[in-house]
Amino acid sequence: MGVTGSVREVFADPESSQRHADLRELADRAGVAWHVVGSEVVAAMSQTVHPQGMVARCGFVDVTLADLVDRRPRLVAVCADIRDPGNAGSVLRCADAAGAEGVVFAGDTVDPYNPKAVRSSVGSLFHLDVVIETETAATIETLRAGGMRVVAAEGSAELDLDTADDHGVLDGPTAWLFGNEAWGLPDAVRGLADVSVRVPIHGRAESLNLAAAAAVCLYASARAQRNASR
Amino acid sequence: MGVTGSVREVFADPESSQRHADLRELADRAGVAWHVVGSEVVAAMSQTVHPQGMVARCGFVDVTLADLVDRRPRLVAVCADIRDPGNAGSVLRCADAAGAEGVVFAGDTVDPYNPKAVRSSVGSLFHLDVVIETETAATIETLRAGGMRVVAAEGSAELDLDTADDHGVLDGPTAWLFGNEAWGLPDAVRGLADVSVRVPIHGRAESLNLAAAAAVCLYASARAQRNASR
Numbered sequence: 001m002g003v004t005g006s007v008r009e010v011f012a013d014p015e016s017s018q019r020h021a022d023l024r025e026l027a028d029r030a031g032v033a034w035h036v037v038g039s040e041v042v043a044a045m046s047q048t049v050h051p052q053g054m055v056a057r058c059g060f061v062d063v064t065l066a067d068l069v070d071r072r073p074r075l076v077a078v079c080a081d082i083r084d085p086g087n088a089g090s091v092l093r094c095a096d097a098a099g100a101e102g103v104v105f106a107g108d109t110v111d112p113y114n115p116k117a118v119r120s121s122v123g124s125l126f127h128l129d130v131v132i133e134t135e136t137a138a139t140i141e142t143l144r145a146g147g148m149r150v151v152a153a154e155g156s157a158e159l160d161l162d163t164a165d166d167h168g169v170l171d172g173p174t175a176w177l178f179g180n181e182a183w184g185l186p187d188a189v190r191g192l193a194d195v196s197v198r199v200p201i202h203g204r205a206e207s208l209n210l211a212a213a214a215a216v217c218l219y220a221s222a223r224a225q226r227n228a229s230r
Numbered sequence: 231m232g233v234t235g236s237v238r239e240v241f242a243d244p245e246s247s248q249r250h251a252d253l254r255e256l257a258d259r260a261g262v263a264w265h266v267v268g269s270e271v272v273a274a275m276s277q278t279v280h281p282q283g284m285v286a287r288c289g290f291v292d293v294t295l296a297d298l299v300d301r302r303p304r305l306v307a308v309c310a311d312i313r314d315p316g317n318a319g320s321v322l323r324c325a326d327a328a329g330a331e332g333v334v335f336a337g338d339t340v341d342p343y344n345p346k347a348v349r350s351s352v353g354s355l356f357h358l359d360v361v362i363e364t365e366t367a368a369t370i371e372t373l374r375a376g377g378m379r380v381v382a383a384e385g386s387a388e389l390d391l392d393t394a395d396d397h398g399v400l401d402g403p404t405a406w407l408f409g410n411e412a413w414g415l416p417d418a419v420r421g422l423a424d425v426s427v428r429v430p431i432h433g434r435a436e437s438l439n440l441a442a443a444a445a446v447c448l449y450a451s452a453r454a455q456r457n458a459s460r
Contacts, residue, residue, distance in 0.1 A: 090439060093435050093439060096433040096435040097429070097442075098433065120439075122437075123436070124433075127433060127434040128434075162456070199449070201327050202328055202329025202452055203326040203330065204326060204354070204357040205324075205326040205327040206352065206353070207352075208324060208445065209352075209441075211441065211442055212320065212323075212324050212441055212444075212445035214442075215438065215443075215446050216445050216449045219429070223392050
């Protein structure tokens with residue numbers, strides 16, 4: 001699913017319309033209406049302090065969990081009960097960069113279509129499969145039934161990421177499970193993963209923030225999978 | 231340098247003073263004045279939307295670059311011209327977690343004492359050596375003279391992080407150089423590093439955000455150094 005296929009119409013101020021003639025041509029060819037409007041209109045639509053002169057109205061892009069599993073993904077991130085839209089966008093961007101096929105927003109999690117989440121995903125919302133699922137436990141079961149090892153990122157886990165990597169834990173198809181920024185994984189979900197892994201803390205920080213932990217975990221998986229398939 | 235040694239006085243509302251009796255005892259023993267004030271006073275001092283009922287006035291904690299180099303550090307992060315206080319705090323937290331001895335804020339970089347930077351460092355500002363240096367080129371020279379390999383994180387570098395790791399590039403004392411969120415390393419600094427390395431992008435994201443890239447790079451160094459010293 002690319003961004004082009006999701007765009008319904010574009011609103012741009014005169015300056016942006018001129019500066020991005022290439023985009024306008026793309027829109028024309030795709031039959032997407034391009035409305036030249038005053039910059040105050042774009043500002044009112046864009047909900048950001050420094051609007052960039054252009055807003056696209058897009059269709060929803062999320063797919064079902066079954067669609068994602070049918071693709072036999074090798075790397076998936078599951079965000080359970082996360083609350084910060086900036087984190088949601090950062091995990092999307094980072095999962096995309098690490099080569100994940102999908103991100104599941106599970107349980108009582110911030111809406112990935114929240115404007116701040118969309119902006120901080122910097123386009124990655126349109127690059128991979130986005131799934132919204134209310135039942136986190138069922139999500140875990142479905143991913144496991146689809147052949148994935150479910151690995152929970154937990155600060156208190158005994159097994160650290162480097163040791164897990166050394167022992168081949170990350171070599172196969174993996175679904176990473178990330179919990180809430182403040183209290184981690186929901187109680188109902190703790191223990192449902194196949195294994196829990198912590199990012200080692202070598203210094204005196206109490207923890208990593210969610211986006212940084214996700215980056216380290218997802219990149220460890222990408223490396224392990226590539227090394228295993230060599 | 232611990233947070234305890236830097237605190238000059240504490241302002242707390244009655245509820246926080248009661249809830250954190252342990253902290254108050256610590257302060258008493260250290261001879262740090264504890265002022266019980268109205269919660270509206272704490273709110274006015276704390277510059278945040280959801281103040282936590284307590285504010286400490288601290289001394290500056292930064293040290294000179296010479297102080298840091300004298301410790302013969304094995305892992306250092308240098309932020310050159312970065313602008314976002316949240317990123318500054320995130321890099322501090324992440325460098326601390328990865329076991330770095332110091333973070334250098336070089337060139338025209340956001341003040342690490344910016345309230346948002348302090349908050350997003352979640353205490354790590356007090357855990358490692360913080361250095362503020364205006365001359366980035368001189369900083370690179372000094373770190374190199376101190377026995378560190380200076381590795382620039384650059385999205386356009388030919389060498390990717392995994393290959394660098396495989397070839398032992400990260401095994402020794404390393405100073406990572408991170409540039410501005412939008413335009414990367416300053417021109418005057420590009421090319422001064424010993425080697426440039428990119429975090430591989432496996433999917434369709436154009437790049438990683440600064441804090442995520444720093445997390446991946448610093449943790450790759452921590453792992454490489456530990457493996458090399460086994």
